[in-house]
Amino acid sequence: MAEKQLKERIIETALKLFERYGYHGVTVDRIVTECNASKGGFYHNFKSKDELLYHIHDVFITYVLNKAQEAYVKYKTPTERLCAIIQSFVKVFDLYKPHITVFYQESTYLKPEYSEKINEKREQFKQVIFQVIREGIEAGEFRSELPVEITGMSIIGMINWTYKWYKPHGSMTIEEIAKVFTDLILHSLLTEQAKQKEEISAFFLKNFSHS
Amino acid sequence: MAEKQLKERIIETALKLFERYGYHGVTVDRIVTECNASKGGFYHNFKSKDELLYHIHDVFITYVLNKAQEAYVKYKTPTERLCAIIQSFVKVFDLYKPHITVFYQESTYLKPEYSEKINEKREQFKQVIFQVIREGIEAGEFRSELPVEITGMSIIGMINWTYKWYKPHGSMTIEEIAKVFTDLILHSLLTEQAKQKEEISAFFLKNFSHS
DNA sequence: GACATCAGACCGACTAGTTGGTCTGTTATT
DNA sequence: AATAACAGACCAACTAGTCGGTCTGATGTC
Structure with missing residues (x-):
C-alpha cells in the first residue's frame, strides 16, 4: 500500500498541530481538513x-x-x-x-x-x-x-x-x-x-x- | 478594608483552578461563581x-x-x-x-x-x-x-x-x-x-x- | 445637613459563534 | 452481498464576551 493509512495520517497531522497550537487550539475539523480526511473517518478510527x-x-x-x-x-x-x-x-x-x-x-x-x-x-x-x-x-x-x-x-x-x-x-x-x-x-x-x-x-x- | 478586592479574589481563584484543571478546563463562569463574583465584575477588571x-x-x-x-x-x-x-x-x-x-x-x-x-x-x-x-x-x-x-x-x-x-x-x-x-x-x-x-x-x- | 449629580464597581440574563460528536448515506473490498 | 472504511451535513451543548441596568459612595450646592 503506497498511501499511508488514514489513522497514521490523522495522528501525524494532529501531532504537528498539537505541538504548535496546543490540544485545545486545534479542532477536530482542522485535523481532518489538513490531512484530507473527514469527520467520519476520524470517528471511525478514534472513539473521541x-x-x-x-x-x-x-x-x-x-x-x-x-x-x-x-x-x-x-x-x-x-x-x-x-x-x-x-x-x-x-x-x-x-x-x-x-x-x-x-x-x-x-x-x-x-x-x-x-x-x-x-x-x-x-x-x-x-x-x-x-x-x-x-x-x-x-x-x-x-x-x-x-x-x-x-x-x-x-x-x-x-x-x-x-x-x-x-x-x-x-x-x-x-x-x-x-x-x-x-x-x-x-x-x-x-x-x-x-x-x-x-x-x-x-x-x-x-x-x-x-x- | 477587611474584604479583599474583587480583582485579587478573581486572580487567586483562577490560579487555583487553572493549576488544577488547566486554562481551558476552567470557564469564566466557574471562576466568578467560585469567588462569589459575576461575569460583569470579571469583565470590569479584565479585558478578556x-x-x-x-x-x-x-x-x-x-x-x-x-x-x-x-x-x-x-x-x-x-x-x-x-x-x-x-x-x-x-x-x-x-x-x-x-x-x-x-x-x-x-x-x-x-x-x-x-x-x-x-x-x-x-x-x-x-x-x-x-x-x-x-x-x-x-x-x-x-x-x-x-x-x-x-x-x-x-x-x-x-x-x-x-x-x-x-x-x-x-x-x-x-x-x-x-x-x-x-x-x-x-x-x-x-x-x-x-x-x-x-x-x-x-x-x-x-x-x-x-x- | 439634606439633596441632587455623577462615576465607577459590579450584576446576570442573553447572544453569537464555536466545537465535539452523531447519523445517514456512499464507496471500496473480499 | 455483506461488511468495513469513509464522507459530510447536521445537531446539541457549551462558552467567551456583551449590554442594559443597579447599587454605593463621593462630591458639590444651597
Whole structure:
C-alpha cells in the first residue's frame, strides 16, 4: 500500500498541530481538513478526541519505559546503566519531539481513565531511575549524601526540559547534547573514588569525553 | 478594608483552578461563581480571559527576572552569583507555585501580543544565567569544556521541572531542595582548582554543605 | 445637613459563534 | 452481498464576551 493509512495520517497531522497550537487550539475539523480526511473517518478510527490524545501519550511513554528497562538489563554497573538510560532517553527527542511536547503540555486534559494508565507507566519509569541511583550509592559509585528522589527528579527534569528548546537540525546534534548531559550528571553524582577507579572512568571517558 | 478586592479574589481563584484543571478546563463562569463574583465584575477588571492569563504570566516572570538581576548585582564572583540565582529561583516555588504551573503549562495559549512581552523577559532571564556561566568559565571557576547554552538550559530545566513534583508542606522544605540543586550544579560546573580554592569552596561549604 | 449629580464597581440574563460528536448515506473490498 | 472504511451535513451543548441596568459612595450646592 503506497498511501499511508488514514489513522497514521490523522495522528501525524494532529501531532504537528498539537505541538504548535496546543490540544485545545486545534479542532477536530482542522485535523481532518489538513490531512484530507473527514469527520467520519476520524470517528471511525478514534472513539473521541480524548482517545487520540491518549494514544499519543501512550506511544511515547511506552517507548521510553521500554528503552529504560532494556538499558537497565543490558548493563550491569549503576554508572553504565545511568549513562545508557540518559543516552537513550535524550535520543528520543529526535524521534518523538512532538509526542513529548504534547505529553508534557497536555496531560492535564487527559480524562481520568486515560491518565491513570499513563501515570502508571510514568511512575515505573521514575522508579527505574531511582533504583539505579540507589544502587549506585550502595555500590559506592555515587555520592551517598544525595537524596535519591530529588537527584532523580533533577536528572529527569534536566532532560525533559529539552523539549522546550531543542530544535532538530539545530547547531548541535542530539548525540552531542546527550553527551553534555551525561557529563554534567556524572560530575555531580560520582564519588571521588569512582572518578578515579579504572573501569568506571574508562567507561566514562570512552563514551563521553570532550576530547 | 477587611474584604479583599474583587480583582485579587478573581486572580487567586483562577490560579487555583487553572493549576488544577488547566486554562481551558476552567470557564469564566466557574471562576466568578467560585469567588462569589459575576461575569460583569470579571469583565470590569479584565479585558478578556486572555488578559487574565497574561497577568498571571507577567507577575511571575517579572518577579523571577528581578530576583536574578538583584542576585547578579549583589554578588561579585560567578560562583556566588550562580548560587544566589539558583537559591532565589528555587525559593520562588513556595511563593508562586500556581503561577509557575500556569506559566509553563499554558503559555501556548497566550495571544501573540501578550506572548511577545513575556518571551522578552524570559529571554532576559536566560541571558543572565548564560552570562554568569560565561564569566565563570572565563574566570576559570567553571569547566571550560562546557557549552554555555546547553549547560544553562540544563540548570533552568532541572529547576523548572520542580513544578511538576514539588508539594509545599512536603517532607522537604524548599530550602533543602535548593541546597541539593546547588550542590549538584556546583559539582558539575566547578573546575578542580575552583573546588580547591579557598574562598570559593568556603562559600560553597558555608551555604550548601550537607553536614 | 439634606439633596441632587455623577462615576465607577459590579450584576446576570442573553447572544453569537464555536466545537465535539452523531447519523445517514456512499464507496471500496473480499 | 455483506461488511468495513469513509464522507459530510447536521445537531446539541457549551462558552467567551456583551449590554442594559443597579447599587454605593463621593462630591458639590444651597
